[in-house]
Ligand SMILES: O=C(O)CCC(=O)C(=O)O
């Protein structure tokens with residue numbers, strides 16, 4: 312018998328989280344559907360259960376973030392601090408969201424094609440650093456929907472996630488201060504763009520990622536959710 316080691320998983324299992332919890336209140340599906348049709352996004356306050364949230368917040372306290380520039384061909388369109396790609400915390404975050412029950416509910420609310428996997432990262436914006444991301448679409452890599460999950464305990468100003476129709480001046484929806492555990496799920500399509508405005512005061516920390524049509528979960532897990 313082969314023993315694999317997921318150092319944090321034993322703790323997570325005690326929360327009875329993995330593969331059992333869907334995080335979305337299914338009595339509210341109809342109102343989420345209506346919100347999504349109207350605004351191309353849904354706001355999910357208290358999406359992440361407290362135990363999982365406390366666990367992620369505690370681990371985040373020990374992480375050394377690294378500066379990352381968002382690049383489009385050779386031009387920069389954003390600057391942020393990122394949890395290093397090989398950090399086990401990213402595996403935990405992705406394990407929580409790669410949940411087929413959650414995928415089904417998200418498919419039902421948004422009418423998107425079947426979700427194969429969720430690929431995510433964790434980033435932070437800090438005051439005085441011009442941290443933010445200009446208008447962009449994230450239209451690549453089989454992305455269907457994006458998610459932003461609040462993972463910070465500090466207040467902030469600026470750092471707004473804004474959504475618009477491509478090329479338009481009108482903001483369809485914007486989200487300022489996010490509380491830890493709150494999530495936003497929004498549509499990725501050529502007709503839509505979003506941006507993260509520059510952080511003015513305080514600090515903003517979020518998990519972000521994309522629900523993607525391909526590859527399927529088994530293929531994704533074998534490549535990205537490996538034991539370490
Ligand atoms: O921080 C956010 O809410 C969204 C960030 C974003 O658009 C991205 O990472 O592509």
Ligand SMILES: [Fe+2]
Nearest residue numbers: 447448449505
């Ligand atoms: Fe984005």
